Amino acid sequence: MVDLERIKAETVAYFRALDENATLRRHFHYADEEGGLWYIEAVPDRGELIVIKQAEPTSAGQLHRYSLERLEDEHGGLTDRAIDPEEDPMEALPADEFQRMWTR
Numbered sequence: 001m002v003d004l005e006r007i008k009a010e011t012v013a014y015f016r017a018l019d020e021n022a023t024l025r026r027h028f029h030y031a032d033e034e035g036g037l038w039y040i041e042a043v044p045d046r047g048e049l050i051v052i053k054q055a056e057p058t059s060a061g062q063l064h065r066y067s068l069e070r071l072e073d074e075h076g077g078l079t080d081r082a083i084d085p086e087e088d089p090m091e092a093l094p095a096d097e098f099q100r101m102w103t104r
Contacts, residue, residue, distance in 0.1 A: 008071070014067035015078075018043050019052050027098035028083070030090040037061070039093065039101045040083065049080035055101050063104060 022043040030038040040055035056064040056076065066078035085092070 011071065012068050015052055016072075018045055018050060019068060025095065027087075027093040027095050028085065028090040029093045029097075030083075030088070039066055040090070041098055041102075042083055049084065050082055051079050053102060054078050054096075057099075057101070062094075063101075065102065 024044060026042050026049060028038075028040045028042065030040065032038075037057055039050050039055040039057075042049040042051045044050075051058070053065070053067045056066075058064070064075045066072065066076070071078050090094070
């Protein structure tokens, strides 16, 4: 049987290590065809960009935040795939703009 608590602890430890040891942080904004918005903070790990923070504002004025503090909830969760700014339709974002969204 799968030990879900162990897997969650390992996942949190992985994201914590990425966050604490990051020397480069990149920020992006992404809008999908249905009007969904995502604000992303990503760090490099083994040749990939891994999302460590993700903010999703809703049309109702709510803001869903995902990070090592909250990997998921009933509305969604932190993406589990690496991003590729060359392939994924996202725009680079200044760090302070990401922080304004993250802390609002």
